[in-house]
Amino acid sequence: MRRRLRAASARSAGAVTPTAASAPVLNGRLIGVTYHAIAAVRDRLLAASGLTFPQSVVLKAVADGSSTPPPSTA
Structure with missing residues (x-):
């Protein structure tokens, strides 16, 4: 009987x-x-x-303190 009550209360919740x-x-x-x-x-x-996508990638890398430049997107 307990199982039925628990299952019913879970459904109603x-x-x-x-x-x-x-x-x-x-x-x-x-x-x-x-x-x-x-x-x-x-x-x-x-x-x-006013930023391009490549500029935003570089800005994010600089802001994060990355010492490795991102790969060229050109």
């Missing part, structure tokens, strides 16, 4: 048990869409600051 049918699918399309969405936001923010 909004506990969700993931199943194979409800698990999100990670595939190449989703990765590509996500990459392009992040790149669009990044480019918009960089444009507002």
